[in-house]
Amino acid sequence: MIYDIKLRIGYDYTSPVGGGRHVVRVLPLEIPGEQRVIASLLSVSPEPEERRDRTDFFGNGVTEFALCRPHSDISVTAQCRVERLLGHSAPGEAVAGTSLDALAAEVGGCRDLGPSSPVHFAAPSARVPYNAQMTQFAKLQLHDGMTVAEAVVAIGRALYAHMKFDPEATTVDTPAADAFARRRGVCQDFTHIMIACLRGIGIPAGYVSGYLRTLPPKGQPRLEGADAMHAWVRAWCGAGRGWVSFDPTNDIAVGIDHVTVAHGRDYADVSPIRGILRISGSQTGHQAVDMRPVLPA
Numbered sequence: 001m002i003y004d005i006k007l008r009i010g011y012d013y014t015s016p017v018g019g020g021r022h023v024v025r026v027l028p029l030e031i032p033g034e035q036r037v038i039a040s041l042l043s044v045s046p047e048p049e050e051r052r053d054r055t056d057f058f059g060n061g062v063t064e065f066a067l068c069r070p071h072s073d074i075s076v077t078a079q080c081r082v083e084r085l086l087g088h089s090a091p092g093e094a095v096a097g098t099s100l101d102a103l104a105a106e107v108g109g110c111r112d113l114g115p116s117s118p119v120h121f122a123a124p125s126a127r128v129p130y131n132a133q134m135t136q137f138a139k140l141q142l143h144d145g146m147t148v149a150e151a152v153v154a155i156g157r158a159l160y161a162h163m164k165f166d167p168e169a170t171t172v173d174t175p176a177a178d179a180f181a182r183r184r185g186v187c188q189d190f191t192h193i194m195i196a197c198l199r200g201i202g203i204p205a206g207y208v209s210g211y212l213r214t215l216p217p218k219g220q221p222r223l224e225g226a227d228a229m230h231a232w233v234r235a236w237c238g239a240g241r242g243w244v245s246f247d248p249t250n251d252i253a254v255g256i257d258h259v260t261v262a263h264g265r266d267y268a269d270v271s272p273i274r275g276i277l278r279i280s281g282s283q284t285g286h287q288a289v290d291m292r293p294v295l296p297a
Contacts, residue, residue, distance in 0.1 A: 001256050002294040005211055007078040009273055014281035016070040022275035024063045025262045026078040033085060035259060040080035046071050058115045060262035084256050097147040098238025104202050106238050118204035118236035127266035128195045131177050135200030148203055148237040152246055155197050160251035163190060187249040188267055191231040194248045204236040206263055209270040213257040213291050227289040229272055
């Protein structure tokens with residue numbers, strides 16, 4: 001499937017900002033066999049005095065820019081055309097995989113320290129500390145003889161049943177433990193909790209940010225800009241299976257409607273935009289995503 005995607009992120013300031021520096025990760029990744037970036041463009045208004053496009057350690061596209069003169073608002077627009085391929089990253093595929101009992105030895109024997117190495121995703125991280133309650137929740141979903149991929153699906157589905165999607169329950173800074181205790185949250189919370197569950201039982205797991213195609217209710221027109229950035233989990237299921245992806249917010253394997261932007265240990269590694277400002281007032285943010293299919297693959 002080929003998609004045209006447009007993202008708009010904006011901030012309005014109650015008083016002029018004297019200057020600011022920002023880091024943005026919003027353009028889709030080129031992933032052989034999974035997705036192909038046909039064209040992409042990122043624009044910033046006002047025009048920044050400094051701009052640098054680079055790739056971070058995990059292979060994500062990063063744009064850094066600085067605005068040195070006073071400004072009352074800022075707008076970042078990403079436009080791209082992406083071909084999403086079927087790929088082979090779904091955990092439910094009928095491929096023999098590593099058992100849970102054998103996984104620790106495989107992770108321990110890994111000598112690769114590159115960006116896709118499971119070693120980087122096995123330990124607690126800034127936004128996903130170890131949590132005994134989540135580890136116990138994960139253990140309750142396991143049974144003897146399970147493969148790692150089967151455990152990933154079981155935990156993701158149990159989490160979907162445990163949690164309720166509620167955009168009013170949490171903020172971007174809410175700890176995963178709080179969202180888990182409330183049983184409410186958004187895709188970021190579902191993803192952080194599932195990562196904590198998987199790492200707690202020895203499965204390396206990471207955070208994926210991206211775009212998800214959404215469909216309007218039956219009989220209603222599709223609204224431009226109604227989509228939003230999304231998050232899901234990828235887990236390392238052993239040397240034979242490698243990385244597989246699951247969307248716990250929707251209880252589905254990641255598929256052709258998901259477009260990947262960035263991989264990381266948690267949200268701190270892949271946040272769409274962050275920055276430092278010289279400001280004396282407050283700010284109001286807004287975001288809109290439009291993802292529409294163009295042609296079938």
